[in-house]
Amino acid sequence: AGEQWLEDSAWPEGTVGRLMEEPVAVFAAGTRVHEAVDALRDAVRHTLITYIYVVDTSDRLVGVVAFRELLYAAADDTLADVMVRSPFALKPDMELFDAMHEVVTRHYPVYPVCDDDRRLIGVVRGSVLFEQQAYEISAQAGSMVGVEKEERTATPWLRALKFRHPWLQLNLFTAFIAAAVVGTFQDTVNRIVLLAVFIPVLSGQCSNTGCQALAVTLRGMTLGELRAGQAAALMAKEALLGFANGALTGLVAAIGMFALATMQHHPQPGMLASITFVAMVASCAISGVAGAAVPLALKRLGADPATASSIFLTTATDVVSMALFLGLAAWLIA
Amino acid sequence: AGEQWLEDSAWPEGTVGRLMEEPVAVFAAGTRVHEAVDALRDAVRHTLITYIYVVDTSDRLVGVVAFRELLYAAADDTLADVMVRSPFALKPDMELFDAMHEVVTRHYPVYPVCDDDRRLIGVVRGSVLFEQQAYEISAQAGSMVGVEKEERTATPWLRALKFRHPWLQLNLFTAFIAAAVVGTFQDTVNRIVLLAVFIPVLSGQCSNTGCQALAVTLRGMTLGELRAGQAAALMAKEALLGFANGALTGLVAAIGMFALATMQHHPQPGMLASITFVAMVASCAISGVAGAAVPLALKRLGADPATASSIFLTTATDVVSMALFLGLAAWLIA
Structure with a gap:
C-alpha cells in the first residue's frame, strides 16, 4: 500500500499532492457499523485515524464518517446510513494557496484528496496545510527582494x-x-x-x-x-x-x-x-x-x-x- | 456559561486567549463512559465536539478523551480509565507566534487552554490558530515599510x-x-x-x-x-x-x-x-x-x-x- 506514497514527489512542489498521506480507514458503503468498528479496533491503537472514508465499487469517495457518528449509530446500520454524503474534497494538483482559500472556512482536521473522477487517492491534515502555508507566506518578504523560498537562516x-x-x-x-x-x-x-x-x-x-x-x-x-x-x-x-x-x-x-x-x-x-x-x-x-x-x-x-x-x-x-x-x-x- | 466568552476581548490582541471558544464537553474523572456518551448524544447533533475534557474537582484539566476511545471502551469504564493523562495545553496569555511553535509538531485539531493553575478555561481550534498566523505573517512585508497589520485591500x-x-x-x-x-x-x-x-x-x-x-x-x-x-x-x-x-x-x-x-x-x-x-x-x-x-x-x-x-x-x-x-x-x- 505504501508504494503510492513513495511517489508523492510526482506531484509538483507547492501542490496539495505533495502533502498527502495514505487514507487508512476506507470502507465500502454497504459495510455495517459494527464491522467497521471491529475492523479498526487494532488500527486506532497505533495510527491517528480521524475520519472513516466511504467509497463506492469504483473507489470513488461517496461519504465520510466520524467516530462520533459510529458511536451513536445502531450496530446494524450501514456506513451509507450514517455517513455525510458528497463530502468536500481537495484535488492533488491544486496550488496550496488555492487549497487554503477552499478550506479556510471549513476547519476540518483532515481533508480527503480525490482525482478528477472523485477517486480517493489520499488525505491531507488541515494543520499540515496551514503549516505549509505559513512557511510559504513567510517567504514573501524575501521573495520581493530576490531571496529564494527555500532559503532559511541555516542555509x-x-x-x-x-x-x-x-x-x-x-x-x-x-x-x-x-x-x-x-x-x-x-x-x-x-x-x-x-x-x-x-x-x-x-x-x-x-x-x-x-x-x-x-x-x-x-x-x-x-x-x-x-x-x-x-x-x-x-x-x-x-x-x-x-x-x-x-x-x-x-x-x-x-x-x-x-x-x-x-x-x-x-x-x-x-x-x-x-x-x-x-x-x-x-x-x-x-x-x-x-x-x-x-x-x-x-x-x-x-x-x-x-x-x-x-x-x-x-x-x-x-x-x-x-x-x-x-x-x-x-x-x-x- | 456564555458569559466568560463575552469577555474574550479581555485578552490582549495577538494572544491565544483572543481565539478561545467555550469547551462544551467537560466531565469529572469518575464519569462512566456510558454516562458521558448519553450526556453528549444530543449535543453532538448541533455542536462540533472533537474531544471530551476531563477535570478534577477544582476544574483542573487532568485528561482528554476522543470519541474513538469512547467507542472502544467498556461502557462501565470511567473516563479516568480511558483518558490521555496530563494533556498538552496552551495558556491564554501566550503570544500567537509562541503558541505556534508549541503546536507545530502536534497537529491536534483542538487545543485546551488552561490558566496557571491548569484550570480549563477554553479551547482553541488548531485551524483557527494557523489561519490567524497566516494572517499575521502575511502582514509582515507591509509592516516593514509602515503598513498597519489591520490594513486590507478593502480598507x-x-x-x-x-x-x-x-x-x-x-x-x-x-x-x-x-x-x-x-x-x-x-x-x-x-x-x-x-x-x-x-x-x-x-x-x-x-x-x-x-x-x-x-x-x-x-x-x-x-x-x-x-x-x-x-x-x-x-x-x-x-x-x-x-x-x-x-x-x-x-x-x-x-x-x-x-x-x-x-x-x-x-x-x-x-x-x-x-x-x-x-x-x-x-x-x-x-x-x-x-x-x-x-x-x-x-x-x-x-x-x-x-x-x-x-x-x-x-x-x-x-x-x-x-x-x-x-x-x-x-x-x-x-
Whole structure:
C-alpha cells in the first residue's frame, strides 16, 4: 500500500499532492457499523485515524464518517446510513494557496484528496496545510527582494550567495537605468548641485510609498481578497493615497529645499521648492499605482506575484521620480 | 456559561486567549463512559465536539478523551480509565507566534487552554490558530515599510492614509539624514558630477542587499529557527554574503564607472572605478550586517521586529554608503 506514497514527489512542489498521506480507514458503503468498528479496533491503537472514508465499487469517495457518528449509530446500520454524503474534497494538483482559500472556512482536521473522477487517492491534515502555508507566506518578504523560498537562516552562505546574487545583478542593471536618467541631466545637476542632495530623498520616499502599495496588494492576493475586476479600483485607490501622501511629505520636503536653497544663496529658492513639491506629489502617486500594478502584472504574466517585485518596482519609481524632478529643474530653472 | 466568552476581548490582541471558544464537553474523572456518551448524544447533533475534557474537582484539566476511545471502551469504564493523562495545553496569555511553535509538531485539531493553575478555561481550534498566523505573517512585508497589520485591500483610503502617513514622514526625516551626508560633500559632487549619477546605483544596491538579509532574519524569527546566541553567527554570515555580493556587483559597477568616466574624459577614470568598487564592497557588507541587526535590535527593544524595519535599514545603508563613496572621492580625487 505504501508504494503510492513513495511517489508523492510526482506531484509538483507547492501542490496539495505533495502533502498527502495514505487514507487508512476506507470502507465500502454497504459495510455495517459494527464491522467497521471491529475492523479498526487494532488500527486506532497505533495510527491517528480521524475520519472513516466511504467509497463506492469504483473507489470513488461517496461519504465520510466520524467516530462520533459510529458511536451513536445502531450496530446494524450501514456506513451509507450514517455517513455525510458528497463530502468536500481537495484535488492533488491544486496550488496550496488555492487549497487554503477552499478550506479556510471549513476547519476540518483532515481533508480527503480525490482525482478528477472523485477517486480517493489520499488525505491531507488541515494543520499540515496551514503549516505549509505559513512557511510559504513567510517567504514573501524575501521573495520581493530576490531571496529564494527555500532559503532559511541555516542555509550555507555559498548556497545563499548563488540564490541571491543573480537578483542583485538584475537590481544593478535596473539601477543603471535610473543612473542613466540622472546622467541625462548631468548639466542641470552640475549647475544646481542641491538637486543631487535631494535625489536620495525623492528616491527613498517613492520607493517606500510604492512598497506600501505593493505589500497591501500582495497580501490581498495571498489572502484571496482580490476579486477579478478589482484591479482598476485598487490602482485608483493607491494613486489617491500616493497623491495625498506625496502632497504632505512633499510639503515638508519643499520647505527643506527652500531653507537649504536660501542658506546657499540660490537665486530661485521658491522655484526649487515648487519643483520639489510637484515632483514628490506626482512621483508618489505614480509609485502607488506601480506598487499595485507590479504584482498584478507579474501574476498575469504567469510568474509568482512576489518574486523580485520590489526590484521591478523601485526601478520604475526611481526612473519616473528622477526624470520628473531633474526634467522640471532643467526646464524651469535658467 | 456564555458569559466568560463575552469577555474574550479581555485578552490582549495577538494572544491565544483572543481565539478561545467555550469547551462544551467537560466531565469529572469518575464519569462512566456510558454516562458521558448519553450526556453528549444530543449535543453532538448541533455542536462540533472533537474531544471530551476531563477535570478534577477544582476544574483542573487532568485528561482528554476522543470519541474513538469512547467507542472502544467498556461502557462501565470511567473516563479516568480511558483518558490521555496530563494533556498538552496552551495558556491564554501566550503570544500567537509562541503558541505556534508549541503546536507545530502536534497537529491536534483542538487545543485546551488552561490558566496557571491548569484550570480549563477554553479551547482553541488548531485551524483557527494557523489561519490567524497566516494572517499575521502575511502582514509582515507591509509592516516593514509602515503598513498597519489591520490594513486590507478593502480598507478605506482615508483610514489607510492615517495609518501609513506617519511612517512616510519618518522615512522622509531619515532621508534628510542621508541627504545631509550628500550635502556635506556638495563641493566634491560639484567637481565630479559623475558621482551624483552613481548615488542611486549605490543606494539601490545596498538597500536591496540589506533587505535580503532583513527578510531572511525576520523569517527565521517568525518560524522560530533563531536560537539564543545565534545572532552573532547570523550577522557574520550576512557580512560575508554582503561582501561577496558587493564584490561581484561592485566589479560590474566599477566597469560602468570606468567606461562613463573615460567617455567623459575625466582625468582619473581608474581612481573613480576603484572608489566605486571599494564603496560597493564595504557598503554591501555593512548593509548585510545591518539587515540582520535591525530586527534583532527591534525585538530586544520590545518592539515588533518587522515594524518599519525597512525604513530604519535603508536609512542606515544610505548614510553609510554615501559617506563612504563621497568621502573616498573627496579624499582621493584631486
